[in-house]
Amino acid sequence: xxxxxxxxxGDGIGPEVTNQAxxxxxxxxxxxxxxxxxxxxxxxxxxxxxxxSPFPDATLKLCKASDAILFGAIGDPKYDNDPSAxxxxxxxxxxxxxxxxxxxNIRPVKAYDELLDASxxxxxxxxxxxxxxxxxxxxxxxFGEKTLSKDGDSATDLxxxxxxxxxxxxxxxxxxxxxxxxxxxxxxxxxxLETSRLWRKVVTEMASQYSDVTLEFLxxxxxxMQIILNPKQFDVILTENMFGDIISDEASVIxxxxxxxxxxxxxxxxxMFEPIHGSYPEAKDKGIANPIASILSAAxxxxxxxLIDEAAMIRKAIEKSLHLEITTPDLNSKYExxxxxxxxxxxxxxxxxxx
Amino acid sequence: xxxxxxxxxGDGIGPEVTNQAxxxxxxxxxxxxxxxxxxxxxxxxxxxxxxxSPFPDATLKLCKASDAILFGAIGDPKYDNDPSAxxxxxxxxxxxxxxxxxxxNIRPVKAYDELLDASxxxxxxxxxxxxxxxxxxxxxxxFGEKTLSKDGDSATDLxxxxxxxxxxxxxxxxxxxxxxxxxxxxxxxxxxLETSRLWRKVVTEMASQYSDVTLEFLxxxxxxMQIILNPKQFDVILTENMFGDIISDEASVIxxxxxxxxxxxxxxxxxMFEPIHGSYPEAKDKGIANPIASILSAAxxxxxxxLIDEAAMIRKAIEKSLHLEITTPDLNSKYExxxxxxxxxxxxxxxxxxx
Ligand SMILES: [Mg+2]
Ligand SMILES: [Mg+2]
Numbered sequence: 001x002x003x004x005x006x007x008x009x010g011d012g013i014g015p016e017v018t019n020q021a022x023x024x025x026x027x028x029x030x031x032x033x034x035x036x037x038x039x040x041x042x043x044x045x046x047x048x049x050x051x052x053s054p055f056p057d058a059t060l061k062l063c064k065a066s067d068a069i070l071f072g073a074i075g076d077p078k079y080d081n082d083p084s085a086x087x088x089x090x091x092x093x094x095x096x097x098x099x100x101x102x103x104x105n106i107r108p109v110k111a112y113d114e115l116l117d118a119s120x121x122x123x124x125x126x127x128x129x130x131x132x133x134x135x136x137x138x139x140x141x142x143f144g145e146k147t148l149s150k151d152g153d154s155a156t157d158l159x160x161x162x163x164x165x166x167x168x169x170x171x172x173x174x175x176x177x178x179x180x181x182x183x184x185x186x187x188x189x190x191x192x193l194e195t196s197r198l199w200r201k202v203v204t205e206m207a208s209q210y211s212d213v214t215l216e217f218l219x220x221x222x223x224x225m226q227i228i229l230n231p232k233q234f235d236v237i238l239t240e241n242m243f244g245d246i247i248s249d250e251a252s253v254i255x256x257x258x259x260x261x262x263x264x265x266x267x268x269x270x271x272m273f274e275p276i277h278g279s280y281p282e283a284k285d286k287g288i289a290n291p292i293a294s295i296l297s298a299a300x301x302x303x304x305x306x307l308i309d310e311a312a313m314i315r316k317a318i319e320k321s322l323h324l325e326i327t328t329p330d331l332n333s334k335y336e337x338x339x340x341x342x343x344x345x346x347x348x349x350x351x352x353x354x355x
Numbered sequence: 356x357x358x359x360x361x362x363x364x365g366d367g368i369g370p371e372v373t374n375q376a377x378x379x380x381x382x383x384x385x386x387x388x389x390x391x392x393x394x395x396x397x398x399x400x401x402x403x404x405x406x407x408s409p410f411p412d413a414t415l416k417l418c419k420a421s422d423a424i425l426f427g428a429i430g431d432p433k434y435d436n437d438p439s440a441x442x443x444x445x446x447x448x449x450x451x452x453x454x455x456x457x458x459x460n461i462r463p464v465k466a467y468d469e470l471l472d473a474s475x476x477x478x479x480x481x482x483x484x485x486x487x488x489x490x491x492x493x494x495x496x497x498f499g500e501k502t503l504s505k506d507g508d509s510a511t512d513l514x515x516x517x518x519x520x521x522x523x524x525x526x527x528x529x530x531x532x533x534x535x536x537x538x539x540x541x542x543x544x545x546x547x548l549e550t551s552r553l554w555r556k557v558v559t560e561m562a563s564q565y566s567d568v569t570l571e572f573l574x575x576x577x578x579x580m581q582i583i584l585n586p587k588q589f590d591v592i593l594t595e596n597m598f599g600d601i602i603s604d605e606a607s608v609i610x611x612x613x614x615x616x617x618x619x620x621x622x623x624x625x626x627m628f629e630p631i632h633g634s635y636p637e638a639k640d641k642g643i644a645n646p647i648a649s650i651l652s653a654a655x656x657x658x659x660x661x662l663i664d665e666a667a668m669i670r671k672a673i674e675k676s677l678h679l680e681i682t683t684p685d686l687n688s689k690y691e692x693x694x695x696x697x698x699x700x701x702x703x704x705x706x707x708x709x710x
Contacts, residue, residue, distance in 0.1 A: 080546065081572075090546045120480045120584050141496070141514060146549035154517040155553040159496060163508040189597075191445070194501035198510040224605035228583060229475055242544075246601060250579035258580070 001305065002035040006066035008059065008096075010044040011089060012279025013289035013340075014072025020291035020344030021070055021298040024317075027351040028302070028310045039066070043096065044074025044089040044279070054092030060099055063270065068301050069100075071274035072294070077281055089279075098138050101267035104169045105135040106176075106300075107248045107276065108262070109231075111255050114322040118256030118331065121228065126254050129231040132180065133251060134173035135244025137265055139165040140195070142241050161195045161240065166202040172266065173238040174210040183235035185216045187223045187243050199240060220247065227251050252276055259290025259330050262297035264304065271304050273297040287339035290328040292318055295347060317350035356660060357390040361421035363414065365399040366444060367634025368644035368695075369427025375646035375699030376425055376653040379672075382706040383657065383665045394421070398451065399429030399444040399634070409447030415454055418625065423656050424455075426629035427649070432636055444634075452492055456622035459524040460490040460599065461531075461655070462631065464606045464616065466586075469677040470686065473611030476583065481609050484586040487535065488606060489528035490599025492620060494520045495550070497596050516550045516595065521557045527621065528593040529565040538590035540571045542578040542598055554595060575602070582606050607631060614645030614685055617652035619659065626659050628652040642694035645683040647673055650702060672705035 007022060009015035022038055029036040041059040048054050054074070063069050074089040096102070109131040116123040144158030177184040186203050188196035200217060207215045218226065220243045226233065227247065231254050239247060252261050261276045275293030283289050295314060302311040321327060325334040326346045332338060362377060364370035377393055384391040396414040403409050409429070418424050429444040451457070464486040471478035499513030532539040541558050543551035555572060562570045573581065575598045581588065582602065586609050594602060607616050616631040630648030638644050650669060657666040676682060680689040681701045687693060 075546075088546060094547075120476055122475060122477060125475050141512075142547050144511075148549055148553070152553075152556070154515065155549040156499075156513055156515045157496075157548045157550050158511055158513055160511045161509065192497050193512045194503055194510040195512050198503070198507075201507075221600045221604040224579065224601045225608050228605065228608045245576045246579045249576035250583065250605065253580050253583045 001307065002037070003068060003305065004037050004039070004066045005301070006062045006069045007038050007040045008043040008063075008069060009040065009072035010074040010279060011046055011076050012073055012281040012284050014044070014074065014279055016285065016287070016340050017275060017289050017291040017294035018070060018072040020340060020347075021294040023344045023348050024295050024314060024351065025298050027348045028313065031313075031351055032307070032310050034307075043071075043092045045076035045079065047092060048087055048089065052087070054087060054089050055095040055099075060096075063096065063100055068304065069270070069272040070298065070301065071272050073275065073277060073279040075279040075281070094142065096272070097265060098143065100270040100272070101138070102265040102270060102272055103136065103138045103165070104172050104266045105137040105244065105248075106264045106266065107133040107135065107251075109133065109248075109251045109254055112260070112319075112322060114319070115256040115260070115331065120253055120256075126231055129254055131231060131234045131237060131251060132176055133237045133239070133244060133248045134169055134176065135248055136165065136169045136240050138241075140241035159193070159195050159242075161198055163198070163202050166199055167206065170203050170206055170238060173236050174206065174213055177213045177236040178210060181235040182212055183214045183216065185218055185234055185237050187218050187220050187237055187239035187247060189220050189243075190217070191219060195240065203238065223247055224250060227254075248276075257290065257331055258293070259328070260292050260296065262293050262300050264297070264300045266304075271301070273301040273304070287341065288329055289340045290330050291340050291343050292321070292327070295344070313351055313354065314347070316354075317347040320350055321346050356662065357392070358423060358660065359392050359394070359421045360656070361417045361424045362393050362395045363398040363418075363424060364395065364427035365429040365634060366401055366431050367428055367636040367639045369399070369429065369634055371640065371642075371695050372630060372644050372646040372649035373425060373427040375695060375702070376649040378699045378703050379650050379669060379706065380653050380656075382703045383668065386668070386706055387662070387665050389662075398426075398447045400431035400434060402447060403442055403444065407442070409442060409444050410450040410454075418451070418455060423659065424625065424627040425653065425656065426627050428630065428632065428634040430634040430636070451627070452620060455625040455627070456493070457620035457625060457627055458491065458493045458520070459527050459621045460492040460603075461527075461619040461621060462488040462490065462603045462606070462616070463655075464488065464586075464609055466610050467615065467674070467677055469674070470611045470615070473686065475608055475611075481586055484609055486586060486589045486592060486606060487531055488592045488594070488599060488603045489524055489531065490594055490603055491520065491524045491596050493596075495596035514548070514550050514597075516553055518553070518557050521554055522561065523623070525558050525561055525593060528591050529561065529568055532568045532591040533565060536590040537567055538569045538571065540573050540578075540589055540592050542573050542575050542592055542594035542602060544575050545572070546574060550595070558593065578602055579605060582609075612645070612686055613648075614683070615647050615651065617648050617655055619652070619655045621659070626656070628656040628659075642696065643684050644695045645685050646695050646698050647676070647682070650699070668706055668709065669702070671709075672702040675705055676701050
């Protein structure tokens with residue numbers, strides 16, 4: 001298969017972890033006789049510095065011309081603590097999602113047996129946890145109209161949703177549930193919010209098309225408790241943009257390391273794959289960033305194009321690296337210093353010489 | 356000190372747990388020579404049955420004439436399962452907060468040594484956790500304008516905040532931090548929301564008045580992780596209404612039992628104290644409801660009036676009861692049946708005869 005892959009490494013540790021994912025994809029291409037062509041472009045703080053925009057036109061053009069996007073991370077503390085900053089790295093990500101129509105964010109959360117002890121939760125509570133969160137990604141309050149009064153003393157953000165925005169991501173979530181344990185939990189705040197009541201109405205109507213899927217409802221505040229109290233009760237979770245942001249980040253702690261979690265952002269024409277962790281600027285260029293999430297996002301990319309054996313090979317290599325503790329210091333109590341690129345080398349080598 | 360206390364026991368287990376709090380406050384009054392006058396009024400489902408309103412005028416009048424309100428719980432399955440119900444018990448609570456101007460919700464979260472094993476989190480991660488969450492309670496998206504299009508296919512909710520709404524709750528949070536470990540964490544989503552940027556701006560400006568308090572910022576999605584990963588890092592958390600709803604319910608799992616968590620809702624003129632648990636109708640009149648959250652809310656009431664020694668006596672009695680497992684079945688593996696009122700009796704007795 002020939003794939004044109006846009007590589008948007010971004011800020012902080014983005015480049016170093018994305019390099020490992022590219023390295024691994026190149027090994028897969030060689031081993032399975034595919035042709036993957038990688039082209040890079042700027043996004044985030046680095047793009048602001050070079051062009052003034054966090055998501056320059058050249059980057060958009062490359063993304064539109066590519067089959068898939070491999071994304072690193074964006075964000076720089078310089079912008080976080082400056083409330084007057086007019087341009088922000090995060091705007092690059094929001095613009096990218098919107099311009100490419102990436103309306104569904106998919107976040108698998110899995111408790112790896114090798115890492116049960118690394119979790120802040122008790123092993124017996126999380127063993128076997130396997131959740132897939134579908135978060136609506138281009139609507140809701142993050143994209144609604146914002147106002148700031150002239151005197152700067154009052155502000156508003158509008159949360160808006162329409163039937164079509166809800167339906168398209170809900171279809172993906174229902175279908176995912178059909179291929180899994182056939183349970184879908186809609187997380188909302190329908191006892192208070194009008195938009196949540198719309199979500200509940202639309203999703204309830206759709207349920208008749210997926211009669212093999214059990215549909216349940218949970219208020220977001222209760223969901224925030226249940227994810228910690230009993231994560232094994234969940235199969236597929238569907239929710240709106242901001243609730244999904246909060247709930248999926250919360251759920252990311254279950255597995256014991258944010259360095260192991262990948263995500264996909266899917267639209268009708270484009271697809272982007274990235275680790276869930278941020279740009280972690282403190283760790284930049286120290287070789288301590290865990291590349292596994294980025295490498296797992298490469299596996300999700302392959303699965304998106306139905307390259308199932310190829311993805312399985314990467315997952316096997318990752319499990320091997322976890323088992324042998326060929327991991328960066330965040331997961332490693334055995335070896336002194338295994339660097340970001342050393343983990344990438346191990347996984348590359350496993351693919352070239354599967355044991 | 357003379358205090359007029361309005362007792363709004365409400366529905367379900369509300370009356371039986373609130374009775375224990377009243378019993379304990381009476382013991383404190385006797386022991387410390389105060390005069391506490393208790394007057395009861397209806398709220399919730401029981402008020403709907405008697406008057407047609409979940410928050411009758413007579414109740415409002417009593418609340419306004421009192422120094423403090425001791426609140427139980429409201430809610431009845433009869434209304435939950437009737438989507439056509441025009442009047443709901445929960446409306447009583449919203450009306451009460453609004454009419455009395457209770458703009459700050461205060462939620463302490465503590466990990467009791469005796470109950471570390473009951474938590475879904477690992478004991479070593481939570482031992483020593485002592486957080487106090489200040490949630491804005493009468494603004495934001497829960498109270499903003501709502502719209503539903505005529506065709507029913509699109510909906511909006513408006514999140515609005517003004518400087519004065521932020522300042523009044525932030526002052527309370529800064530002051531609380533001054534009396535504690537002097538750290539205040541503002542939870543927001545300032546990288547995306549205009550209202551969050553207003554929060555950050557206003558709170559940052561206020562920080563100069565509280566130069567002994569260290570002010571930190573955390574995005575809400577990151578906060579949802581950090582509360583589980585490392586709850587001990589927090590002292591006072593300040594946040595807007597909806598984030599506070601989610602974050603405080605999430606944090607409630609840390610201690611291992613929702614039956615131990617109390618809250619205060621504070622305004623400029625009025626103050627209300629209540630357990631965070633609901634009316635739990637399945638447990639009504641069985642003697643199994645844990646009264647400690649309600650008794651702790653009585654301790655918060657005393658602290659509100661600067662009766663520090665009195666509150667400390669209650670807390671000491673509660674810790675003794677936990678230590679000896681003089682607790683209701685939810686926490687008790689030692690004794691067969693210690694009822695709601697037996698726990699109240701033990702704490703009353705401890706206050707009358709401190710050992
Ligand atoms: Mg997030
Ligand atoms: Mg809540």
